[in-house]
Amino acid sequence: MEDAVDVILGQWARARPGLDASPMGVVGRVSRLSRLLERGVKEFLAGRGLEPWEFDMLATLLRSGESHTMCMKDLSSSAMVSPGALTNRMDRLVERGLVDRRPAPGNRRMILVSLTPEGLRLVDDVLQGHLDNERDLLAGLDDDERAALAGLLRKLLVSLRDTDL
């Protein structure tokens, strides 16, 4: 069965015979798949009253350790957003009462962000459904294929040095 990227590769073969466009077979598919999965996640979370970035922030704090607390810098790099964007996001989460913010004792340069009880309850409520939804989005592959895909993606990511949060 053909996907949209096959159609594109066919167009290249016609427009520029002799050109080896095969790298687009991977790069293009990763890009399209990423957007489709994002949309699927967004639709699920919208039903729970959360934007994807909100769930990301709450889930990052939840998995960070018992205290559910991180400083702005670590949150910024974990979420792969600029420091400025992180400030903006935390402003809004504080306003919703899902996190709180306080200077770190002993180092007033740092701001510590924690889940509030309400934030913890919300993310915990949504987490299982979110994973079920992701499983559904991947249902086109069986378990072996999913594992193989994860393995290939890992190998590529490691080669691109994506080894830290």
Place this chain on the structure above:
Amino acid sequence: MEDAVDVILGQWARARPGLDASPMGVVGRVSRLSRLLERGVKEFLAGRGLEPWEFDMLATLLRSGESHTMCMKDLSSSAMVSPGALTNRMDRLVERGLVDRRPAPGNRRMILVSLTPEGLRLVDDVLQGHLDNERDLLAGLDDDERAALAGLLRKLLVSLRDTDL
């Protein structure tokens, strides 16, 4: 070798033992890989004086057929951007002299966009280098692995109905 997503899965295993977070092993990796590849493409194109979206538009026109001409609607869906964003992009490409825009003869609702000779020369000059760069970004996988990865991604994309441009 561990990648960043393995670290995240390890955090989940500690924070919520018993939770099966494995879908994130695929979804998270696709998302991170997509961003890394985008960055690699962006850096290459910046050296040629092009933004990724500019190259996308020019390449889409180039591979569309002999005439290098498409209407706004088809360009919009090809590039997966809203119609409004497309108008904005074309304004700027016209200003750079890389495309031209004219009403379709016989159907004045439609606007036809074509590569100018200058746009054609530019995208043709950059195309081979762009593919070489993408190949470099994928160099962590050998040919068989790359083909296997493309196949798994295709299967997943087909299951998500990503079969048209």
Place this chain on the structure above:
DNA sequence: ATCAAAAATTTCGACGTTGAAATTTCTGGG
């Protein structure tokens, strides 16, 4: 103790996208 450099965060302006409303043109049924 002091000061320059580094570190963490916030502020701010520029930019691009989205989604909805508006505009123009076409199509088909009556």
Place this chain on the structure above:
DNA sequence: CCCAGAAATTTCAACGTCGAAATTTTTGAT
């Protein structure tokens, strides 16, 4: 032939991000 609805594009306001500059605090060398 006319008109309502559909189709293609443009306009516009709201929104979020980035990057750079500014701010505050800490660190280390002298």
